[in-house]
Amino acid sequence: MLSEKQKRERFIALRARNYRASLQLEGFDVEPTRGDADSDPIPEAARITRLKEHYAR
Numbered sequence: 856m857l858s859e860k861q862k863r864e865r866f867i868a869l870r871a872r873n874y875r876a877s878l879q880l881e882g883f884d885v886e887p888t889r890g891d892a893d894s895d896p897i898p899e900a901a902r903i904t905r906l907k908e909h910y911a912r
Contacts, residue, residue, distance in 0.1 A: 881909060
């Protein structure tokens with residue numbers, strides 16, 4: 856059985872993969888093979904702004 860910390864880490868990793876996959880489905884250029892969200896050069900605020908601009912078209 857997984858500990859609480861392991862569950863939390865797996866959830867965070869899964870959430871990052873799902874977010875990256877949803878951006879890719881919307882047409883954003885992302886690297887789907889990278890699994891570490893902390894090393895992402897684009898801050899989350901900038902990604903959100905880009906996504907809002909995409910939907911504002």
